[in-house]
Each structure stands twice: as C-alpha cells, then as structure tokens.
Amino acid sequence: MTKAEIVARINERMGIDRKYVLMMVEAVMETIKEHMSNGENIYLRHFGTFSIVTRREKIGRNIGKGISIVIPEHKIPRFKPSKDFVEMIKQ
Numbered sequence: 401m402t403k404a405e406i407v408a409r410i411n412e413r414m415g416i417d418r419k420y421v422l423m424m425v426e427a428v429m430e431t432i433k434e435h436m437s438n439g440e441n442i443y444l445r446h447f448g449t450f451s452i453v454t455r456r457e458k459i460g461r462n463i464g465k466g467i468s469i470v471i472p473e474h475k476i477p478r479f480k481p482s483k484d485f486v487e488m489i490k491q
Contacts (some may be wrong), residue, residue, distance in 0.1 A: 435479055448481040 403425060408423045432442050432450055442450040457473045481489075 427433055446482055446484045448479055450482065451478050452476070453478045
C-alpha cells in the first residue's frame with residue numbers, strides 16, 4: 401500500500417478532502433521523523449513503537465575487492481508492533 405492509497409482510504413472513510421488528508425498524513429510522518437532524529441521514541445497505543453537502536457561496530461567484507469572493512473557503530477530506526485497488531489495479522 402502506498403501513501404496515495406492510504407490517503408484515498410482515509411478520504412473514503414472520513415469524507416475529508418484528499419488535499420487535507422494528504423497534509424495530515426505527511427504531518428504525522430514528518431513529526432515521527434523529527435522526534436526520532438532528536439533521539440525520542442514514539443509510542444502509539446494499539447499500533448506499535450518506533451524506536452532507535454544502536455548497532456555496534458563490526459567487520460564486514462567487500463567481496464568484490466576481497467577486503468575486510470570496519471562498519472562503524474550507527475543508529476537505525478526500528479518498529480515493533482503492539483500485541484494487538486500482531487494478533488490481528490496472525491488471524
């Protein structure tokens with residue numbers, strides 16, 4: 401499902417103009433990105449948690465050149481679905 405399809409579904413359900421729905425969806429996504437880039441986790445009850453995970457430094461291989469490289473410690477975003485969400489998917 402794409403962002404445009406999400407906007408269309410919300411438009412159908414709520415009867416709100418697509419332009420405003422698109423603005424709201426983009427505002428939610430920007431807010432999540434902004435707060436996560438500041439090191440904050442996002443908790444959405446009955447949906448899931450967006451958190452930041454630190455990956456430790458490790459050694460990787462460049463197979464094309466046949467050399468080892470060091471991949472530095474870095475942070476990545478992570479999503480963990482809520483129990484309700486997981487149960488809904490299992491059905």
